Amino acid sequence: MKRLALGILGSGKGSNCRAILESIQAGTLPAEARVVISEVLDAPILEIAREFSVPNAYLPPGQFRTRLEPNAEAELVKMLREAGVELVVLAGFMRVLKATMLSAFARRIINIHPSLLPKFPGLEAWKQALDAGATVTGCTVHFVDEKIDHGDIIAQSEVPILPNDSPDSLHARIQIAEHELYPAAITKLCGEI
Ligand code: GRF
Numbered sequence: 001m002k003r004l005a006l007g008i009l010g011s012g013k014g015s016n017c018r019a020i021l022e023s024i025q026a027g028t029l030p031a032e033a034r035v036v037i038s039e040v041l042d043a044p045i046l047e048i049a050r051e052f053s054v055p056n057a058y059l060p061p062g063q064f065r066t067r068l069e070p071n072a073e074a075e076l077v078k079m080l081r082e083a084g085v086e087l088v089v090l091a092g093f094m095r096v097l098k099a100t101m102l103s104a105f106a107r108r109i110i111n112i113h114p115s116l117l118p119k120f121p122g123l124e125a126w127k128q129a130l131d132a133g134a135t136v137t138g139c140t141v142h143f144v145d146e147k148i149d150h151g152d153i154i155a156q157s158e159v160p161i162l163p164n165d166s167p168d169s170l171h172a173r174i175q176i177a178e179h180e181l182y183p184a185a186i187t188k189l190c191g192e193i
Contacts, residue, residue: 004031004190007085009076009093010038014045015175016091016112016182021052023183030190034083037076039068039095055083066096073100080105087193089186096148109144110189112182114174116140116156121149126171129161136160137170139178141185155185 008017017036023029036049039061049056059076062069068076077100080088088101090111097109115125117140122128129137138158145151157177161170 005034005084005086006031006089007034007080007083008036008089008091010045010091011040011043011094012092014048016178017045018048019179020183029183029187034085068095073098077104107143110141111144112178113140113149126174127167134161139174139181155181157181
């Protein structure tokens with residue numbers, strides 16, 4: 001199977017990026033990480049890229065807090081294109097992508113979210129599930145569109161909520177499920193893109 005060229009974007013600790021890079025290394029995910037990009041200069045995800053010898057870059061985000069400045073988003077498109085990226089993988093990327101990226105990589109941007117979408121979009125989805133008294137939650141891999149935590153669903157994994165769960169314990173179990181689900185979902189796309 002042809003190896004799909006990935007560009008991974010993240011703002012934080014990068015545990016999903018690590019799971020993806022480990023799956024590539026283990027030969028279970030027929031993909032190639034071309035570049036890891038973060039808008040946070042000292043994000044651990046960039047350190048993980050270096051650990052796996054994957055090209056990596058800091059992208060200055062500009063003046064906005066929740067999205068990239070238009071010229072930063074255009075620069076992001078350029079960086080991904082120059083790296084030959086076919087699929088953009090959001091792994092804890094905390095900026096909302098706008099039309100420049102969405103049109104350059106139409107149906108080629110995916111995200112992982114810590115709930116069973118359409119339930120609990122937005123921040124701290126595990127806490128939302130606990131507060132709502134849900135008995136099951138999970139994680140979702142989906143295509144990215146112009147709405148937040150919205151778009152066609154690619155794969156989901158359920159995580160039961162235990163009676164004595166705290167936000168931290170539940171979040172930790174969801175992350176374990178994410179680390180299985182994301183590489184598996186990308187593997188599925190490798191046969192389709
Ligand atoms: C994940 O829990 C994911 O669901 C959400 O952001 C988190 C990123 O975690 N979109 P990490 O940086 O991959 O550890």
